[in-house]
Amino acid sequence: MNSVHRYGICDLVLTSNIALPELIPATEGDTECRFELLAGDLPCADGVEWFHQWTIEEDGITADGARREEPWLQLGRSSDGYVLRFPSYGEFVIATDTKSIRCCPLPDTAETTVRHLLLDHVVPLILSRREHLVLHASAVLTRHGAIAFAGKSGKGKSTLAASFALEGFPLVSDDYLVLRQRQEGWMAIPAYPGVRLWPSTVQAIVSQDLPTEEVASYTVKRRVVDTKLLRRTNEPVLLRRLYVLTEEVGLTSIENVSMGRSMISLVEFAYNLDITDRAFLRQQFETVNQVTKEVPVYALHFPREYSTLPAVREAILQHLYKDKDIDATR
Amino acid sequence: MTLHDSVRIPDEVATRKVGKETILLDLNTGIYFGLDAVGSRFVELLENSGEIAAAHRVMLQEFEVTAEVLETDLLRLAEEMCAKRLLVVEPN
Numbered sequence: 382m383n384s385v386h387r388y389g390i391c392d393l394v395l396t397s398n399i400a401l402p403e404l405i406p407a408t409e410g411d412t413e414c415r416f417e418l419l420a421g422d423l424p425c426a427d428g429v430e431w432f433h434q435w436t437i438e439e440d441g442i443t444a445d446g447a448r449r450e451e452p453w454l455q456l457g458r459s460s461d462g463y464v465l466r467f468p469s470y471g472e473f474v475i476a477t478d479t480k481s482i483r484c485c486p487l488p489d490t491a492e493t494t495v496r497h498l499l500l501d502h503v504v505p506l507i508l509s510r511r512e513h514l515v516l517h518a519s520a521v522l523t524r525h526g527a528i529a530f531a532g533k534s535g536k537g538k539s540t541l542a543a544s545f546a547l548e549g550f551p552l553v554s555d556d557y558l559v560l561r562q563r564q565e566g567w568m569a570i571p572a573y574p575g576v577r578l579w580p581s582t583v584q585a586i587v588s589q590d591l592p593t594e595e596v597a598s599y600t601v602k603r604r605v606v607d608t609k610l611l612r613r614t615n616e617p618v619l620l621r622r623l624y625v626l627t628e629e630v631g632l633t634s635i636e637n638v639s640m641g642r643s644m645i646s647l648v649e650f651a652y653n654l655d656i657t658d659r660a661f662l663r664q665q666f667e668t669v670n671q672v673t674k675e676v677p678v679y680a681l682h683f684p685r686e687y688s689t690l691p692a693v694r695e696a697i698l699q700h701l702y703k704d705k706d707i708d709a710t711r
Numbered sequence: 712m713t714l715h716d717s718v719r720i721p722d723e724v725a726t727r728k729v730g731k732e733t734i735l736l737d738l739n740t741g742i743y744f745g746l747d748a749v750g751s752r753f754v755e756l757l758e759n760s761g762e763i764a765a766a767h768r769v770m771l772q773e774f775e776v777t778a779e780v781l782e783t784d785l786l787r788l789a790e791e792m793c794a795k796r797l798l799v800v801e802p803n
């Protein structure tokens with residue numbers, strides 16, 4: 382537990398006292414964030430003031446007939462910084478300056494689960510404090526720049542991104558997307574290799590036996606990391622469009638979204654570690670306004686059937702390539 | 712609430728006009744609200760004068776609507792915004 386590993390994730394140089402095989406080792410750059418997995422029986426934080434929680438609906442119905450909503454993640458503040466408590470798995474404490482993360486897992490929590498919570502839930506929240514904007518979205522690179530798919534969990538972000546990637550469009554990110562403003566526009570910053578897919582999706586859209594890895598103990602989702610099959614880009618790329626995914630029975634359609642609706646969509650899918658920080662909220666408000674002016678947002682309605690994915694991809698590409706405003710030399 | 716009330720957008724609410732719409736952010740809750748073109752114009756006029764009656768006068772010239780219908784619509788919107796703390800009534 383005393384060895385130190387160095388990795389890159391979304392341009393962040395992360396050191397860790399455990400191996401994080403999902404990430405690419407970092408060969409240069411100063412450490413920007415330090416992760417430490419502590420022994421399971423140590424208390425992580427005292428005197429926590431809880432200010433927010435995320436819930437997920439359980440499948441079961443309680444004895445009184447009500448649908449039970451279990452807290453999935455509780456967010457709080459202590460003298461040590463922000464506290465993220467996953468009631469079933471453990472706690473993460475993030476220093477206020479986001480330069481360190483400590484994790485105290487519950488005794489039965491597998492290290493795979495800790496890594497997943499760190500990389501796919503804690504890191505995007507940390508990045509939301511460091512970067513201009515972090516969205517709940519997946520993205521791929523086309524010859525005209527990156528296109529991103531935003532949506533609630535289960536709406537098909539990863540499936541659509543993987544579907545494009547399998548056709549040779551390099552993957553930029555899966556599930557969360559860091560946006561950074563540059564002179565040329567809003568850049569999508571690559572996250573780390575692989576996508577997380579349901580087993581049925583792996584079976585349906587991949588035409589060969591693909592080695593996959595466990596994501597976490599509590600989900601049957603599989604991590605697909607074959608970088609030859611799913612190419613990825615390592616460089617920041619210009620974000621051309623954002624599609625908000627909605628399920629539809631029948632035809633695929635792409636609908637213009639008003640600027641106001643675009644702004645609300647971006648906020649809906651934006652990560653935010655501290656919703657009580659007014660200065661941050663005001664800053665995020667301005668950022669979202671800027672992104673809305675520069676990146677067109679569309680509603681993508683499509684049927685959730687694997688057999689229609691080629692037609693959905695084609696509709697998106699036709700929609701992208703016919704845009705006269707896109708410089709075809711890019 | 713009547714046309715003669717004065718209202719203002721509290722400091723805890725940020726507004727931004729995007730196209731014909733206006734987006735409001737309640738900094739106390741982090742909740743965003745959207746207003747269509749009519750609501751957007753109403754808020755724009757309130758930001759200038761704070762008087763519902765003044766907004767009513769201007770909008771009566773700009774929209775094809777009767778004075779009574781516009782008054783009903785504006786007061787309903789103002790009350791709804793007050794209920795959500797996006798507007799506060801100024802004491803006379």
